Structure formats: structure tokens, C-alpha cells
Amino acid sequence: MIGSTGTFTSCKDYDDDISNLQGQIDANKSAITELQSQINSGEWVAGVTSTADGIIVKLGNGKEYSITNGKDGANGSNGADGQNGISPKITVADGYIKVSYDNGTTYTNLIALSELKGEQGGQGEKGEDGITPTFSVGSDGHLYVQYGDDTTTKKDLGISISGIYYVEDGVTVKIYMPKKTGDTIAYDTLVLPRTAAITSVEAVGAQSWFSWDDNSSKTITLSYGKNEQGKAIEFNGKSYAKDALLSSAKSIVIAQVNPTMADASLYNFYLTDSKGNSNYVISSVEANQSVDPITRADATPNKGLYNMTVGFKEGVSYDDISNSNSGIAYAIATKDAYGNEILSKYDVKVSTSRGTTNLYTNTAQVEIGKAEALDQYILGNNIIDYYFTIEKDQTANKEATGAELNGNTISGKKAGYLYVTVHYLTSTGEHKSDKTIRVGFVPAGTEADLADVIWTMTAAANKKTVSVDATALADYLTVGASRSFSIKYATDSDADKYGVIEGITGPNFSSEIDEFGYTKWKASFIFDETLVAPTTYIGTIHFNGNGSTRPEKDVTVKIVVNAATTFDFKPLDAYFNTAKTEATAYGTANGTNITYDLFELFNIGNADKVNVRFAEKVPAAYTEGGVQYTANPWLSNASVSAITVDKAGVNTTNHTFGGAYYAREITASYIPFGNSKVEPIKFAFNLTIKSEIFEGELKYTGKTKEVNGGTNATLKLSEISSKDVFGKTYNVLTDTRVNKHIVKLADANAQEYLSLDKTEFSSTTDIITISKKSSSTAIVTPPTCKVQLIVVDEWGKSLSSTDILVTVTK
Numbered sequence: 001m002i003g004s005t006g007t008f009t010s011c012k013d014y015d016d017d018i019s020n021l022q023g024q025i026d027a028n029k030s031a032i033t034e035l036q037s038q039i040n041s042g043e044w045v046a047g048v049t050s051t052a053d054g055i056i057v058k059l060g061n062g063k064e065y066s067i068t069n070g071k072d073g074a075n076g077s078n079g080a081d082g083q084n085g086i087s088p089k090i091t092v093a094d095g096y097i098k099v100s101y102d103n104g105t106t107y108t109n110l111i112a113l114s115e116l117k118g119e120q121g122g123q124g125e126k127g128e129d130g131i132t133p134t135f136s137v138g139s140d141g142h143l144y145v146q147y148g149d150d151t152t153t154k155k156d157l158g159i160s161i162s163g164i165y166y167v168e169d170g171v172t173v174k175i176y177m178p179k180k181t182g183d184t185i186a187y188d189t190l191v192l193p194r195t196a197a198i199t200s201v202e203a204v205g206a207q208s209w210f211s212w213d214d215n216s217s218k219t220i221t222l223s224y225g226k227n228e229q230g231k232a233i234e235f236n237g238k239s240y241a242k243d244a245l246l247s248s249a250k251s252i253v254i255a256q257v258n259p260t261m262a263d264a265s266l267y268n269f270y271l272t273d274s275k276g277n278s279n280y281v282i283s284s285v286e287a288n289q290s291v292d293p294i295t296r297a298d299a300t301p302n303k304g305l306y307n308m309t310v311g312f313k314e315g316v317s318y319d320d321i322s323n324s325n326s327g328i329a330y331a332i333a334t335k336d337a338y339g340n341e342i343l344s345k346y347d348v349k350v351s352t353s354r355g356t357t358n359l360y361t362n363t364a365q366v367e368i369g370k371a372e373a374l375d376q377y378i379l380g381n382n383i384i385d386y387y388f389t390i391e392k393d394q395t396a397n398k399e400a401t402g403a404e405l406n407g408n409t410i411s412g413k414k415a416g417y418l419y420v421t422v423h424y425l426t427s428t429g430e431h432k433s434d435k436t437i438r439v440g441f442v443p444a445g446t447e448a449d450l451a452d453v454i455w456t457m458t459a460a461a462n463k464k465t466v467s468v469d470a471t472a473l474a475d476y477l478t479v480g481a482s483r484s485f486s487i488k489y490a491t492d493s494d495a496d497k498y499g500v501i502e503g504i505t506g507p508n509f510s511s512e513i514d515e516f517g518y519t520k521w522k523a524s525f526i527f528d529e530t531l532v533a534p535t536t537y538i539g540t541i542h543f544n545g546n547g548s549t550r551p552e553k554d555v556t557v558k559i560v561v562n563a564a565t566t567f568d569f570k571p572l573d574a575y576f577n578t579a580k581t582e583a584t585a586y587g588t589a590n591g592t593n594i595t596y597d598l599f600e601l602f603n604i605g606n607a608d609k610v611n612v613r614f615a616e617k618v619p620a621a622y623t624e625g626g627v628q629y630t631a632n633p634w635l636s637n638a639s640v641s642a643i644t645v646d647k648a649g650v651n652t653t654n655h656t657f658g659g660a661y662y663a664r665e666i667t668a669s670y671i672p673f674g675n676s677k678v679e680p681i682k683f684a685f686n687l688t689i690k691s692e693i694f695e696g697e698l699k700y701t702g703k704t705k706e707v708n709g710g711t712n713a714t715l716k717l718s719e720i721s722s723k724d725v726f727g728k729t730y731n732v733l734t735d736t737r738v739n740k741h742i743v744k745l746a747d748a749n750a751q752e753y754l755s756l757d758k759t760e761f762s763s764t765t766d767i768i769t770i771s772k773k774s775s776s777t778a779i780v781t782p783p784t785c786k787v788q789l790i791v792v793d794e795w796g797k798s799l800s801s802t803d804i805l806v807t808v809t810k
Contacts, residue, residue, distance in 0.1 A: 028177065031065045032190065038063065044193040045173050050087040050103050054164050055175065060196065060261075067177065067190075069163040088159065090143075092133060092169040097145060099159060110157045116147040132169050135176065137161050137187055171195060171266045172337040193337035195263040201332045201344040204305070205254040219349040220251040220310055222280075225384060225427025226318045235425045236387050245318045246384045246427060252307045253348055254288055255332055260304040269308055271330040271348065278330060279316045280350055284309045308332065310350065321352050355427025359383060364410075364420075364439040368451050371411040374420060377437045386424040388437075394418045400469060400520070401441050412441035415451040416469045440472070450523060450541075450557040457529045457564040459673060468557075470509060470523040473543075476553060477509050477521055482544045487559070490536035498677050503532030504559065507541065525559065533677040534563040563678060569604045569612065569670040571683065576601075582663070583685050586692045586725060587645060589737065589794050594660060594689055598641045601687075602668065611674045613638045617665040619658050631658030634666075645689045647795040660795055663688045693737050694797035695725035698789060700804045707754070707772045708779075708810035715743065717766040720789050720801055732791055733763055742790045743768050746803065750785035753808045772808055782809045 035057060043059045054068035069087075089100040091107065095114065098107040116133065133145045141160050147153040166175045175190040206220045225246040227233055233240050240246060257264045269282040288305035312321065329346040336342065360379040366372045374388050390398050390405050397403070402413030410420065417440040423433045441451075451468045458464070470477065485507060489495050506525035513519055537559040544552055576583045587596035598614050615638060621630040629650070634643040646659025658664065663686040670681040699721045705713035723729050724737070732741050743759050745751045757769040770787065787804040 028067050031067055035059075035065045035190075035192075039192055042197070044195050044197070048089070048166055048168075048173060048175070050089060050101075052086065055087050055166060057175070057192070067164060067175065069178075087163060088143075088161065088165045090135065090165060090167040092167065097133060097157065099157075110159070111145065111155060115155065116145070116153045135167055135174075137176075137185075168194065170268050171335075191337060195266050196259055196261045197336050198257055198259075198262045198264065198267060198334060198342055200258045201269075201334065201342060202256045203253050203332055203344055203348045204256050206348075207252040207254065207307075218253065218347050219351055220253055221351045221353050222251050222310065222312065223248050223353050223355040223383070223427065224312070224318070224321050225355045225429070227429035229429040233429050233431070235431055236385050236423075238385070240429065243318070245312070245316065245321070246425070246429060247312045247321075248384045251310050251350075253282075253310055253332065255306050255308055255344070256304050257306055258304060264306045267334045269332055269334045271310065271350070272333045272343070273328050273330055274346060279313050279320060280310050280330070281313045282308045282332070283311045355384070359422070359424055359432070359435050361422060361435050361437045364437050366410060366412060366439055366441050368412055368415060368441050371406070371409045374408050374410055374437060374439075378422065378424075384425040384427060384429075386422055389421050389423065390418065391421050394420075403439070403441070410439060412439075413451075414469050415441055416471055417441065450555060453525050453557060453559045454562070455525070455527050455560070456562040457527075457532070457534060457672065457675075457678070459529055464529070465524055465526050467522040467524040470507075470521040471519075473509075473523075473555065474519065474521055476543045477511070484542045485539060486542070487537050487539040489533075490538050490558070494533070494535050498533035498535065501533070501537070503528035503530070504537065504561075507539075507557075523557075527561065529564075529673040530675050531677075532561050532675070534561050536560050564672055567670065567672060567681060568608055569602060569668075569681065571685070572601060572603055576685065580683075581685055583666075583687045585687060585689055586695070587643075587689050589647065592647055594645045594647055594795070596643050596645070596689060598643060598666065598668070598687075609641070611671045612641070613669045613671075613680075614641055615667045615669070616643075617667075619662075619664070622657075627655055629655050629657045631662075632656055634664060643689075660689050660691065660797075690725070691793050691795050691797045692724040692726065693730075693735075693791060693793035694795070694799050696730075696799070697721065697723045698791055698799050698801040700789075700802045702804070704784075704805040704807060705770065706807045706809055707770060708808065709772055710810075712769050712771040713806060715768045715770055715787065715804060717761045719804075722791070732789075733761060733766075737794055739792045739794045739796070741792065744788055744790060746786040746788040746800075749783045750787055750806070753779075753783060754785050754787070754806060756787075770806055772810075779808055779810050782807050 038059055038061070043061055043063075045057055046060045046062075047058045049056045049058070051066075054066060056064050056066050058064045086101055089104055090110075091098045091100065091104070092113070095112055096109045097111050097113065098109050100107045113133070132148070134148060136144050136146075138144050138156070141162060143157045143159050143161050143165070144154050145157055146155070161176075162178075164175065164177055166173060171194055173192050173194050175192070176187045177190065178185050179188055203218045206218050227240045227242055227244045227246060230242065232242055255264075255269075265285050265287070267285070269285055271278045271280045271282060286307050286309075287301040288307050289301050328349070330348045330350065331346045332344040332348060334342050362377045362379065364372070364374065364377045378386065388405060388408060388410075390403065397416060397418035400414065401416040401418060403418055404411050405420065417438060419436040420439055421433055422435045422437060423431065424435070425431060450470060450473075453466050453468055455464075455466045476483075487501055487504060489498070489501065504525060504527060507523035508526075509521060509523055511519055511521045539557045539559055541555045541557070542552070543555070571580055571583075575585065583601055585596050585601065587594035599609060599612075602612075604612065614635060616633065616635050618633050619631040621628055623629070632646055634645055636644075646656060648656075649659050649661045650657045651659070665684060666687045667682055667684045670683070672678045672681065700719060701721050702716075702719035705715070707713045717732065720732075721729070722732050730737070732738055741760060743756060743761070745754055745756065753773055755771055755773050757771070759768075761768065785806045785808065787806055789801040789804070791799045791801075793799070
């Protein structure tokens with residue numbers, strides 16, 4: 001599994017790399033030995049992950065092995081297009097050599113495989129028995145690639161390598177590890193399989209243009225033609241020269257691959273005769289899928305079976321095909337990670353057929369919400385290539401069904417139909433667009449009649465009706481066949497949960513003529529948001545028919561009612577913290593209580609308030625000093641929104657607590673639309689009732705005052721700014737929220753050196769005189785004293801002003 005490649009002389013500053021490589025090699029030996037042992041026992045590489053100091057190899061059994069660079073030998077240190085510290089992942093896929101520096105999340109194309117062989121191109125790509133690219137690191141530290149052993153094809157990939165890198169190519173992963181040899185750095189190559197080794201391949205059937213053979217001859221038919229248009233042509237993004245071979249790879253050989261754990265899609269399969277020759281390639285390998293015998297609606301992979309698409313080899317000419325021998329038997333071949341060839345029996349035969357110019361199409365039926373390939377509705381072995389379009393005259397049908405065409409795959413969102421145009425290239429090189437496929441979109445689990453009816457609860461009058469296309473029922477609706485409608489919950493448990501079904505009216509059928517003259521029918525359902533349950537229902541429309549031409553018919557329709565996702569009821573951000581867990585309110589004082597309406601905290605219309613209930617969590621009683629304290633409830637009952645809160649947080653006289661400035665848990669329960677079948681929307685938060693005055697501002701706006709034995713200072717009420725929590729100025733003397741106010745000497749200096757002529761302002765005199773105490777002696781060092789105005793609000797909360805500074809000078 002290990003070989004050497006890519007030796008180069010140190011012509012740049014590789015001293016650090018070389019000095020540390022030996023340590024790296026020694027550290028990796030045991031990991032590589034154990035890794036080799038696991039591979040020899042049948043394991044394979046499930047994935048390789050680049051790390052900051054090397055790579056981690058994970059095997060199919062889950063075991064992981066680290067292979068590291070030496071200290072300071074980080075990959076990409078030479079630049080590598082700016083990448084640093086992670087081992088590059090090189091991948092050979094989709095006709096390109098690519099590099100990834102983020103473990104395969106993103107790739108950058110380095111070179112097309114076709115460039116390795118100039119105009120011949122294609123060699124070495126998946127589908128041919130070609131030679132894989134060979135990688136090496138040059139003397140400049142750059143990564144080079146060449147075609148096999150052909151050094152004339154050697155090309156610089158433009159990235160720098162200074163440590164481990166690895167290459168994923170088909171069934172192999174090759175890990176390149178630097179090693180020290182004198183003053184040079186060489187690379188050892190560790191070759192490992194990316195999947196379990198294939199032990200056998202067997203052809204079990206064949207398919208040509210969706211027509212199966214008897215699974216015994218295993219013969220496929222490839223159609224071909226020639227560009228007879230007298231000039232070069234272009235079709236579906238491809239160019240064909242005059243007289244060029246036209247071919248279609250639409251024939252499949254079904255192969256059984258063992259063991260089933262092997263991922264055959266990673267292998268490069270090809271057809272070969274017993275002499276190693278073939279005009280054919282296997283261009284793609286995909287899991288064979290079917291519905292039967294698995295009992296489910298979706299096709300699923302069949303164990304160990306693969307569809308291998310066969311086509312003509314690059315360079316095969318029209319004359320080569322005309323003279324081909326259809327009696328030659330071919331084997332399906334592949335090579336394992338170490339180049340060992342594995343062959344099936346020589347029992348696959350390839351027949352070639354000159355195409356005609358006929359194309360047939362079938363009607364398609366596609367389940368709503370699922371994408372389906374349109375290829376299967378084309379019949380005929382003459383078509384070289386094709387694509388599909390929805391033409392302008394189908395715009396109305398496209399919009400009505402919500403149809404989307406992505407390449408060869410179509411899907412729809414609503415019941416109805418449209419026509420898809422088939423553009424095809426014939427075996428003579430003629431571009432035709434004269435065929436269409438009628439695509440009908442049908443609901444799942446019904447008789448192709450009605451799409452799902454989906455409604456999200458709302459009170460908006462113009463959004464209570466949902467209509468779905470019912471044109472497929474036109475035969476029953478136009479003759480006025482009698483009908484009945486029944487509805488039930490989709491699950492039995494809903495019947496116990498929601499009870500009687502209410503709030504769904506319909507279906508009402510109506511018709512209209514569209515802009516193209518088509519008669520379109522629709523079925524409409526009307527919903528009542530105050531009664532309907534938000535769940536899934538199954539409705540059944542029974543048509544009695546009209547006897548022999550139209551039998552009785554049952555049509556089912558799934559009705560989905562979704563709970564509303566947005567409501568008018570929501571907290572007002574300004575009153576809550578960011579997390580919406582804490583709210584603050586300022587109530588109206590009334591005697592010994594404060595009142596507040598909880599609806600003030602929410603955005604809700606008056607008509608919707610009846611659908612809201614409030615609940616509180618009253619704090620548990622506690623005992624202190626032998627006295628039990630209890631909390632009064634804020635809510636009188638669940639049907640009210642007004643709360644009554646004690647002004648006092650703790651009342652030592654009445655032995656209560658939990659009033660103002662004590663947070664209480666409140667839960668608001670909103671029942672959307674007043675519908676008892678809808679889960680209430682609950683919003684829990686902690687509410688604190690606070691004082692508008694205490695939470696406001698009391699600020700001295702004047703300058704420092706000065707007094708001495710002969711000069712007094714005056715304090716005016718106008719020098720103190722008083723604002724409530726809302727920023728509104730109030731009058732300390734007249735505002736009903738103020739119980740009293742006090743002017744006081746606020747510190748020891750003031751009490752020692754100052755005296756006040758009074759401690760309150762009055763309406764007749766809003767001036768207080770500040771003087772030096774007569775008992776004080778002469779001042780040597782002038783002290784600064786503090787005076788304050790204290791406002792006591794009607795809740796008994798005291799708010800102090802900022803300091804009023806007074807200097808005593810003599």
C-alpha cells in the first residue's frame with residue numbers, strides 16, 4: 001500500500017520542515033502499521049478529515065487513525081493560495097481535478113482532465129478503462145499532475161504543498177506523506193480503498209429506452225445516427241459537426257455487485273471483450289430502485305443492484321458502429337484500489353440500431369408535492385437527445401397548478417394539468433418540437449381529484465375561504481350529479497380531544513372560463529375561526545353518478561387547519577426587559593392601595609380583551625419574630641385585569657408583605673378567537689409596581705452657596721428640579737402624589753456649622769435661609785457642608801435630592 005513518489009531538493013527555506021519530518025515519520029509508523037492491518041482484514045476508508053497538524057483517517061468500522069505533520073511543518077505554509085495549516089484534499093470528479101481546504105465543503109477547480117491529453121480529452125475520466133492522473137511535488141514545492149507515466153503531459157496545478165496532502169480518485173484515496181532523505185524531501189504514498197472491495201459482478205438484466213428484455217440475453221440496444229443537416233448544429237448546449245456521429249446513452253445493464261456493502265458508484269466500470277477491446281463505455285452507475293417488493297409508495301434502492309448506463313466510447317465513428325459485430329460478448333469490468341481487475345461473465349451483448357424519426361409520448365400523472373422525471377413518458381429508440389419546456393400558452397395552467405420544471409423533472413403544488421413540450425434531436429440531426437406530454441397533478445391517496453385544503457386560522461373576513469382546483473371532477477359537476485359530504489378527524493385521538501366537528505362549511509363548487517377558453521372548476525371551503533379545531537381532517541365527497549356512463553365515485557380531500565402564528569395580543573416592549581421576563585408598572589394610588597390595569601402592558605384591541613385571562617402566583621406566608629406575614633392577592637378573580645397592590649411592600653402593623661416594590665409572577669392566557677379548541681397562548685412574567693415620584697428625579701440645579709458669621713445663604717425651591725418617572729415636572733408643594741417634604745442638614749459638617757430657619761417650603765415663602773451657627777468659632781479651614789431636600793411620596797417612599805453644597809468661610 002505504500003510507495004515513493006515526488007522527490008525534490010530543498011531550494012527554498014525548508015530547513016524547519018526537514019528538521020521536523022523525522023519526528024513525524026516515527027510518530028506515524030505505528031498508526032500506519034495498524035491502519036494497514038485493518039485494511040488487510042477487509043476494512044476501507046469511510047472518510048478523511050484534515051486537521052491543523054495533519055489528517056485523521058476514519059475506517060468503515062469507526063476506528064480512527066491520526067497521521068501528522070512534523071512540528072512547524074504545517075501544510076500550506078508556502079502559501080497554497082493563502083491557505084494555512086490544513087492538509088489539502090484533492091478530488092478527481094466531474095471531469096476536473098479539484099482542491100478543497102475545508103474538508104470538502106467547497107472546492108476550487110484546478111484543471112480539466114481533458115487538458116492532460118490535449119484534444120483527445122476524456123481519457124482517465126469515469127466510464128473509460130483509462131489511466132488515472134499521477135500527482136507529484138516539484139522542486140519548487142508546487143503540486144503537479146500528469147497522465148499516467150506520460151511526463152509530457154505534466155502540468156503545474158498552481159498550489160504549494162509543504163506537508164501531507166491526499167487525493168480521492170474513484171475507489172481510492174492516496175495519502176502523500178513527506179519524508180526526509182538527506183537534504184531533500186520525498187513523498188511516500190499510502191494507497192487505501194474508499195469502500196469495501198468488490199468480489200464479484202454479474203449482469204442480471206438490461207433495459208433500452210425503458211423496455212425490458214427477458215433478463216436472459218442481457219442484450220442492450222444503442223441508437224445512433226449522423227448529422228445529415230449539411231452543417232454544424234447545436235442542441236441542448238452541445239455542438240455537432242457536419243456528418244458527426246449522433247448517439248444516445250439511454251441503455252442500461254443491471255448488475256449485481258457483491259458484497260452489498262461496497263459502494264459501486266465509486267468504482268470505474270467499463271465493458272471489455274476477452275481481448276481487452278470495446279467500443280462502449282459505462283458512463284454512470286446508480287442504485288437500481290423500484291417500488292416492489294417493498295410495500296411503500298416511493299421507489300427505494302434494491303440491495304446490491306445497480307443501473308449501469310452504456311454509451312459509445314469517445315472517438316468511435318459512424319462507420320465503426322455500422323460495421324460493429326453485435327455477436328461479441330462483453331464482460332462488466334472494474335479495478336480495485338490496487339489496480340486488480342475484476343470481471344463478470346462474458347454475457348453482455350450490445351446491439352446498435354439506426355434510429356428513425358418517430359417519437360411517442362404517454363400521459364403523465366404526478367402526485368402533488370413530489371418531483372417526477374418526464375423521461376419515462378417518452379417512447380422510441382431513435383432519439384439522440386431531448387429537453388422539456390413549458391410554453392407560453394400554458395402559463396395559466398402553470399400558475400393554477402404551481403408547476404415547476406427543473407431540467408427533466410416536474411412537480412406541482414395543486415391539482416390540475418398542463419402540457420409540456422418535448423424538444424428532441426432525431427438520428428438525422430433534426431430539431432423537432434412537435435410532441436407534448438399531458439401532465440396531470442393528482443393528490444396523494446385520492447382518485448386524482450382534489451388537492452389538500454390548507455388554512456391558517458385568522459379573523460380576517462377575506463381570508464376565511466380556501467379554494468382548490470376541481471377541474472378533474474368536471475364530468476360529475478357539469479351533469480349536476482347528486483352528492484353528499486362527510487368529514488371526520490384524521491386521527492381517532494382528535495375526536496376525544498376536540499369533540500364535535502364544527503366550523504367547516506363546504507365544499508361549494510363553481511366554474512369560470514379562463515383566458516384561454518378553458519372551463520375551470522373549483523371547490524371552496526369556508527372556515528369559522530371561533531369553532532374549528534386546529535388539526536387535520538379527512539373529507540369524503542360521494543357522487544351518486546348517473547348510471548352506466550358515470551358510476552358512483554368517492555373523492556377524499558385532506559383538510560389541514562393550522563393554528564394562527566401571529567396574534568394582536570402581545571407585550572408592549574417598552575414596559576418589559578429585553579427577555580420579556582420582567583415588567584414595571586406605575587399605578588394609581590388610592591388610600592392605602594395602588595390600582596393598575598394589566599391590559600396597559602399589552603397591545604390588544606378592546607373586542608379581544610374578553611379572550612384574555614390573568615392569573616397570579618401569591619407568595620407563600622412566612623414567620624418572622626414570631627409573627628406570621630401573609631401576602632394579599634392582587635387579582636380578585638381570573639376574569640378581571642385590574643390589580644390592587646398594597647402601597648407598603650411590608651406592613652408591620654397589618655403583618656402583610658408583597659406590595660409595592662415586590663415582584664409578583666403574573667400569567668396572561670390568551671385564547672385565540674375565543675375558541676376553546678385552541679391551546680391558549682400563555683405569557684408569564686414578573687411584575688413590579690413602583691412609585692412615579694420615587695423613580696423620578698430630584699436634582700439641585702444651583703451653585704455652591706457660601707455663608708459666614710455675617711452673611712447668610714438662601715435656598716429657593718425653584719433651584720431644585722423635580723420630575724416624575726415619566727420626565728414630567730411636578731410641584732413639590734401641590735402635587736397630590738407628594739405627602740410631605742423636608743429640608744435637612746445632610747452630613748456631620750452641616751449639622752456642626754449650619755442652621756436652617758425652617759425645614760419646609762411653603763406656598764407663601766419658597767425660601768429657606770441657611771446661616772452659620774452662632775455657637776461656632778472662627779473658621780480656619782472652610783468646611784463644605786451638605787444640605788438636601790427630601791420628598792416623601794404618598795406611598796411613604798423617600799426621595800433625596802442631589803447634594804446642595806454650602807461652604808462656611810469665617
